[in-house]
Amino acid sequence: MRTILRQDESGVSEVVGTILILAMTVVLFSVIIVWVTNIPTPSAQARTDIQSEMNPIYNPLGVEIGVNITLTHQGGEALFPVPTIIYVIAQRGSNNPQTDVCLVHTYNKVIGNGLLDGTDSVWDIGERWNYKSLPGFYCSLASFGPLLSSDQITIIIVDHLKSIVLWTGPMNAPVGTRPPVFVDKWTDGVLATEEIDPVQATQGFYIFAKVTDPDNDLNVNSVYATITAWYGSGTSCALPQQMKDNGISPDRIAGDRIFTLGGSACTNPPYPALTWAGSIILLNATDSKGHQTTTRLVLDVVAPLTGGGGNSGTIPSQLWQYIGYVQIRTGEVWVSNLSSPYNSPNTYQPYRVTRAQLNGNGGALFHYKMVNHGNTTIFIDGWSEAFFQNTQSASGAVAFIVAPCSTAIAANAGGVAAYPGTAGNINDFQYAHTGVPAGCSVTSPIGVFDINTFNQDTGGTPYVMLAYAKTPFSTGSSNVWGSATFFMSILVSGMAGPSNYTYAQLTGIGANPNSCGGLGPAYNPFNHLTDPITACRTSWYAQVIPFIGMVVY
Numbered sequence: 001m002r003t004i005l006r007q008d009e010s011g012v013s014e015v016v017g018t019i020l021i022l023a024m025t026v027v028l029f030s031v032i033i034v035w036v037t038n039i040p041t042p043s044a045q046a047r048t049d050i051q052s053e054m055n056p057i058y059n060p061l062g063v064e065i066g067v068n069i070t071l072t073h074q075g076g077e078a079l080f081p082v083p084t085i086i087y088v089i090a091q092r093g094s095n096n097p098q099t100d101v102c103l104v105h106t107y108n109k110v111i112g113n114g115l116l117d118g119t120d121s122v123w124d125i126g127e128r129w130n131y132k133s134l135p136g137f138y139c140s141l142a143s144f145g146p147l148l149s150s151d152q153i154t155i156i157i158v159d160h161l162k163s164i165v166l167w168t169g170p171m172n173a174p175v176g177t178r179p180p181v182f183v184d185k186w187t188d189g190v191l192a193t194e195e196i197d198p199v200q201a202t203q204g205f206y207i208f209a210k211v212t213d214p215d216n217d218l219n220v221n222s223v224y225a226t227i228t229a230w231y232g233s234g235t236s237c238a239l240p241q242q243m244k245d246n247g248i249s250p251d252r253i254a255g256d257r258i259f260t261l262g263g264s265a266c267t268n269p270p271y272p273a274l275t276w277a278g279s280i281i282l283l284n285a286t287d288s289k290g291h292q293t294t295t296r297l298v299l300d301v302v303a304p305l306t307g308g309g310g311n312s313g314t315i316p317s318q319l320w321q322y323i324g325y326v327q328i329r330t331g332e333v334w335v336s337n338l339s340s341p342y343n344s345p346n347t348y349q350p351y352r353v354t355r356a357q358l359n360g361n362g363g364a365l366f367h368y369k370m371v372n373h374g375n376t377t378i379f380i381d382g383w384s385e386a387f388f389q390n391t392q393s394a395s396g397a398v399a400f401i402v403a404p405c406s407t408a409i410a411a412n413a414g415g416v417a418a419y420p421g422t423a424g425n426i427n428d429f430q431y432a433h434t435g436v437p438a439g440c441s442v443t444s445p446i447g448v449f450d451i452n453t454f455n456q457d458t459g460g461t462p463y464v465m466l467a468y469a470k471t472p473f474s475t476g477s478s479n480v481w482g483s484a485t486f487f488m489s490i491l492v493s494g495m496a497g498p499s500n501y502t503y504a505q506l507t508g509i510g511a512n513p514n515s516c517g518g519l520g521p522a523y524n525p526f527n528h529l530t531d532p533i534t535a536c537r538t539s540w541y542a543q544v545i546p547f548i549g550m551v552v553y
Contacts, residue, residue: 049075054171056149062292066134066146079123083161091152102139112137149173150181179291185209201274202453206262222286223259229279237266270453277301325374332369338362338412363478371459372449376496379431382419382473383493388486399467403432405440429526450503486550495525496541
């Protein structure tokens, strides 16, 4: 029997396929196992459920003085004292945030925080942690708080060993418990402009406050400002002044929650005084439930930038002290003769004058019309004079001040009188006013250079100084003039009153912002050189005004 050998490859593909599938499966699972083993093991997570509550704390007057925060542990792991840290973060307005760092412990009444429930320092489910923010209450930061419900407050609970945040949340007071909030407050010196202008001394000012209420129950009739610079004045200006949001000037828009105070006797010119700079304005607002908020504003006052005139080309008021408060302009000097009343219309100017004009008709009576551009009333004494320096020699002539007395008779027949005072007694300071010199007309001008608190460029009421006497505090004969050229200068001598007080105020008419004593008709600046109130003190005053040249021929 013959054997026949044949090559048969059937079934090979099935075996090879099985082997390939098996190899692929092994490789794939190897890759997956390697990938899975390289995945990091997740860290342990702690689940904590906290319920927060914050309530404002009010004093008996309804003013918010702090907050009371309570956190209740409602679920999750117990919080142990060592790893658990509680951060209380607060930000007031645009100030930088501050953080108070607290630990978990039983309640401590001294510092006002800790666990209210339980007997140990472990914070378990159902227990409460309390944080009371009042003056002197804090965890670790002595300068922290007291917080207010209007502050942005956030609490973060951290497990510092696991480096995980367990819980975080903002603190908000319940509706109906929150007081009004002062969003902004400022002063303005010029109401007519949109910009906030500096408050200038004696030029008036306005107070603004933007107030909101998170509960929408602000009492719009309860916003007040107290200008503490008026304290001690005995006037109604020392009391709280109601601010308005009714759209009636000076308030701009009704109902915009920007409240305004101004245009009153307490804020109009001649206030504020420059001495008010740095004083405090107290603000308060109340809601319909009696919750009250208070804040304060520092009043910044600068010297009048343009002498109060407000026009270009004027002299800044702070420069008048260097130029000289009392000034005279060309053309505001004239001469009459002593044989006529001192107010005679028959006058001439002394720039170029004959000897006959000066020496005739009883002699020359010089008139100097001057104005005070300063901020202190000037009381002139009998040492005030005009001095005439001869340009060709060392000689000269002097004409001391005399007091106007009567317009009904000639000047040298009693129409002018010796200026009050005593040359030999420096403490006998006097100035001409009603009844002084004795026997003079009550309509005689007062020997005072008054101030203009509204406009220093314009200055106060002009005073015409009369001068002819050869010696102070006297009358007598006048100078005899010869041909010569003279330089004429004026000495204004006397005393300066306290800053920003008009003559009327010093004599008892009008406001008394610095509560100065001794004001009234008998006011004498000499008695106030060492006044116990610094702002009420007076000082000696002397000013030389180089004026004009006078040619006598």
